Amino acid sequence: MIGVGNGSDQILDLMLANLCSKTTKILTSDPTFGFFEERCKLYSIPTIKIPFSEKMQLNIDDFIKKSKIADMIYLDSPNNPTGFQFTRNDLKKLIQSFKGPIIIDEAYVEFADSSVVSLVKQFDNLIVVRTLSKAFGLAGLRLGYFAANKKIADVFSKIIQYPYPLNTLAIQCGILALEKSNKISSMFSLIKNERRKIIQNLRKTGTFDVFDSSANFVLFDAKGADSRVYNALIEQGISIRKLGKLGRHKGCLRVTVGTPEMNSKFLLAIRDLLE
Known part of the structure; x- marks a missing residue:
């Protein structure tokens, strides 16, 4: 019921x-x-x-x-x-x-x-x-x-x-x-693929603790650099969530999985920030 x-x-x-x-x-x-x-x-x-x-x-x-x-x-x-x-x-x-x-x-x-x-x-x-x-x-x-x-x-x-x-x-x-839910099922597959890409690329940096996700967002710990990362992204017009302390992790940030173009812009900004 x-x-x-x-x-x-x-x-x-x-x-x-x-x-x-x-x-x-x-x-x-x-x-x-x-x-x-x-x-x-x-x-x-x-x-x-x-x-x-x-x-x-x-x-x-x-x-x-x-x-x-x-x-x-x-x-x-x-x-x-x-x-x-x-x-x-x-x-x-x-x-x-x-x-x-x-x-x-x-x-x-x-x-x-x-x-x-x-x-x-x-x-x-x-x-x-x-x-x-x-x-x-x-x-x-x-x-x-x-x-x-x-x-x-x-x-x-x-x-x-x-x-x-x-x-x-x-x-x-x-x-x-x-x-019309069947007509948007392809969008869910796209989001899952893009989520996987974000997780893989963030982990490749070797800088963050990146956690597995089954939602339309990815949580990662910036290990004390959360304010720096958050502010640097804001300056480029990229808005993510600053969550701070979660459990044993003190610098948590969360990024929502967007369009492929949005996700690429986010990952490029992260790469530039770490160089």
């Missing part, structure tokens, strides 16, 4: 506000989606956080162990801001081992190689949240949805959700976007 919301943020917010309390312990990664973290703080919901390794990886066995003291699990898959994604088999293993609700946020899944949305039919505790803001570029319309079992979807849609969460324009644009 499907439920809809005024963006996936609203879906997550309503689930936290109505399904959790100050005694609900939510297991998640550190870092995770910033909005989710902030809403947990707002509602005084305690979180159990498992940090990323030095290579920005997570171990599913750590989550299975910690899940024994948790009431709910939230994972963004791929992760924001790292781009890390568990394999489908790892996530299935976690879902099978956990009895409480588990929310998998697939905001960036179109840029990845796997999804767990089909597992909703097998597991009543699984909620898969998606958005049309990323891959479809419709962030301004505020249109998100989730897949879950009928009981969860009915409770959300009939009791928790507002009477009129979406406007007519958002509904019609959303339907049109989903109907």
Whole structure:
């Protein structure tokens, strides 16, 4: 069953506000989606956080162990801001081992190689949240949805959700976007290829710690030179995100995968900066 919301943020917010309390312990990664973290703080919901390794990886066995003291699990898959994604088999293993609700946020899944949305039919505790803001570029319309079992979807849609969460324009644009999703699948392949090119070229410099990604961005640690790299790129009209400290890394930057021309300009600017 499907439920809809005024963006996936609203879906997550309503689930936290109505399904959790100050005694609900939510297991998640550190870092995770910033909005989710902030809403947990707002509602005084305690979180159990498992940090990323030095290579920005997570171990599913750590989550299975910690899940024994948790009431709910939230994972963004791929992760924001790292781009890390568990394999489908790892996530299935976690879902099978956990009895409480588990929310998998697939905001960036179109840029990845796997999804767990089909597992909703097998597991009543699984909620898969998606958005049309990323891959479809419709962030301004505020249109998100989730897949879950009928009981969860009915409770959300009939009791928790507002009477009129979406406007007519958002509904019609959303339907049109989903109907034409096959026509833009080639764009996702292009982004994956360009992402691979960015990762390979950044690693070739030998200057940065560059992390694998299953999203439409690449995270790298500039090792203390993050401000210098960021400012030098800004001077050339190239805007990337300066994230600073993430886990054990103190100089993290994140570049979004753009067009081939944009990516080449970014890589050329990096090369010139390091010469």
